Amino acid sequence: MSSMAYNAAAGLGGMLKAGHEHYFDDDADGGAVVARSISAACELSRMLSSSLGPQGRNKLVVNHLEKIIVTSDCASILKEIEVEHPAAKLLELAVEQQEKECGDGTNLSLMFAGELLTSTLDLMKTMGWRHKTDILEGYHLAATKLLKDLLSTNEDEKGCVVGKLQHPASSPEALKELQEKVLKPVLGSKQYGTEDILSDLVGQACQIVLQEGMVLQPESIRTVKILGGNLSQSACVQGFVAQRGVETTKTRCEKAKIAVYASGVEASATEAKGTVLMKTADDLKNYNRTEEAKMEEIIQGIAESGVQVLVTGGNISDMALHFIEKYGLVALKLSSKWELRRLCQATGATALVRLGAPTPEEMGYSTVTQKVVGGRTVTVFENDVDGSSKIATLVLRASTSSVLNDLERAVEDGVHAVQMACKDGRLVYGGGACEMECAVQLDQFADQHPGLEQYAIRAFAKSLECVARTLADNAGWDAVQVLADIRAAHVNGQADVGIDITSAPGSKGMKEANVYDLMYVKRSALKLAIEAATTVLKVDQIIMSKRSGGPKMPGQ
Template sequence: MTLAKLAMVGPRKALNQAAGASMLLKKGHTASSGLEEATLRNVEACRDISTITRTSMGPNGMNKLVVNHLGKIIVTSDCATIVKELEIEHPAARMLQLAAESQDFECGDGTNLVVSFAGELLAQTENLFRMGLHPSDVVSGFSKAGDKLLNEFLPPLAEIMQPVSSGRDKDEIIRATKPVLAAKHLGSENILAPLVAEACLGTMSSTGKASFSVESVRVAKILGGDVTQSHVVHGFVALRGLETTLSAAKDAKVVVFSCGMEASATEAKGTVLMKNADDLKNYNKSEEKKMEEIIKGIADSGVKVCVSGGTVSEMALHFIERYGMLCLKVGSKWELRRLCVATGATALVRLGAPTPDEMGHCDHVHQKEVGGRPITVFAQSDGSKTSKLSTIVLRASTSSVLADLERAIDDGVHAAKTACKDGRFVPGAGATEMALSLKVKAFADTCPGLDQYAIRAFGKALEVVPRTLSENAGLDQGSVIAALGAAHASGKASAGVDIDDMGVDGASGVSSQTSVLDLYSTKASALKLAIDASLTVLRVDQIIMSKQAGGA
């Protein structure tokens, strides 16, 4: 049979040739195209999501109360957490969400700048489209302005402030992390910044360039008390007490079992026939003897602390007590791995005496009560040399405040890591954005053609940061932007918004020499991600969505 005949086999389906693109796709799809239906709707969605997060920018940013699909209440001003918990469905707004998550993963800070600046860039395009500019003209102008900003205008601003020299000085790390912590939790930065610096320095390598892993700094949240009661432990903190009556050991060898400390079950089912009471006694004695041999072998190897990843039987606990050892049960395999990192132990899958290479060491293991809750502390006496893990024991009055402080500390640790890689700073408090805005506008005056309108709109979009900071602080944004622009035009490149100084007439709010610092790497990454996300949205001229799978 020829191909032509094969093609005619089977029932024919009448196709409506006049239906256009809807004929190509299954029933239930949606498609929108053109400037009005696709581009402007994408711009509107991105502008809406940036409007939600913009009021949370800066030290005076407001919190958002989000109730997720599981009913969990989240109170935070962290932009990455907000956009993640909102469960955004619009594909264009999802691009801003992904950009914010990338910024949070790489640098920890600057997520609100990504969403706010990208949203403002796209909001500026509405006037350009009404003027008659084509989206390709806008994309071309934004691309030119972005390249000029990142390659020529931004790097000179990093020479104004004194950079981090070595990355091993506590004061330098505090200087790098304090603005990040203040932006997330104003009022606690003077308490949290020294804790973050101490925890980072405790896990930093003693040789070579200063560096550490953000996974090496953990947070143990204990409800109750005040944030001033928080402290750093160079080691591991388990949020549960010991299983044994002994509660402390010094200079202890530690063995970690990923399995439970109990009699192992047989692989095959069997039946034991007991004829009298002596058979029952002998059966129990043999099981006890075997368990005692195992625990005695562990004790003879010099181990003082046993950690189990599973259940600990009463028989095993009895012999552990007899031989004067401590026992801790850790249910989470992630916590077990962190304990192995802190002590240098190897998690064993067999129950028996460990070799010297498999044992870990801890200078001081003890149980104590914090906030009415027993915890077990594995502390090293000299954290800068022997500990590979630091734990910040965090105290607060409510669980929502604890979670918000944990997010702030996570951003501060990322900032400290970024400062170790690239210790350059740029002026904060909107000073960098205002300086870049003036330079981009001046660059627009030198560009012929239609690109100059898009470049000038790009420069105006940069003013969103000082404008938002002044709005969130309750200042007159018009007066602040005018005074800030005049200060930068007169050569004061580090002039920024001062939320504390209201000025003589109560409307100035501008500091000629801002004390707020932003890391250069964080700022450059945030601006680049915002530009890339906005250009991606502008390059879309058609949205085609298939019918969702599943039932009603």
């Protein structure tokens, strides 16, 4: 009954397990828990805000496995660092959800949440922390105005929307417009200077796998990284590229029929264990001859069915390889089940669990070639038999593994941008122009609320200016002067004025610069940021249980 004992004099400490930590607000400390939570979240946001935009800085992260990651991608950085503070963890979860939903806009989500919390801290110091309810009410009004009127999901509400893309598969002009207005800004923010090459590669891949009316599946576009060379040597392959060579001396087959086996091409062991007793050499010869005859019968049956290329997810025995060579087949071994599924998707084959001749419906079709790229042997399955493929592969080349990994992340963001454009092709101006226009509109909205909420609405609007200010800061410009010029232009009705780093320091029309953002991605990033920030503000106690496990090792 010791677990039922409760020492009332000990308070909360007598109720919770020994070793817990408890922080709370009272009238004496003036909201210390909220202030500490905001400070932790703002520090995380401030750390990664310098990675925003084409001139954003890279972060060099050494993770717990001592692997080095060099990138400016917010989601990738947060995956590798270990955030301890629970309030900062809430912002990390918002970024993770934005990455899962849209694949882009993660830095905007984190930065705006941090800026909103910084503005809240200033309001709390000015108004007193007991007015947090009024602050939250003002934020709720501003968020409702922003998400329902300015960035509405209702297509009848124009708000900040300035255009809409056609489906990229509807015409070559639609794909070109997608590359110019969406892909280049997204890829340029990750890999500035190489956006032209990368947008062409992603555009080619989308042209291969997309059909009119369908939403792009990111799994349909695969990347293969090969060290050496430079980005200009990268290529898009209509089909699948395996990062290993074939097992046979024959290395090429034109328009071949393909059989894919999930199991190995070898003599299978019986389920029941047994012992074979051999008394003479003839017994051994007959036993081997029987096994060879059976294997030859299987390979001969596969060859007679018209199959020219044999792919297996398991081992290929020496005996099987001998008969594969005898009948002039090409054999490839793929150890990854994931790659085996991709190959089946690219060629139209069915992975068989039985070893034998496939039916015509189970065969795949492709041109198979072994090539050497950058000193590495690869096998290319080009699906040009009927001119269509469900898989496109981007072969990326770069001088170091860090650059290759960052290029892969940029390509993934570009592919996700195309996916979002297929779902909702509405556009808003980029370069901080959309956020500044929303800020000006919210300032006018605040005039309609004479209560205490108007201060929170204005703080919310001022927080939206962080995008333009950060872009100017990262470009090395006078952020105060540039921000004043952009705001004055928006007040005078020039809704497309934003930051264009290719021009001289100052503002420029985003319509002229052809810099746009997808409204769906922008709305999702801001919505998640608002939810994360308001969740942090509603916390007044932090209760942390005792950590599991024993004491830490020295030095940890």
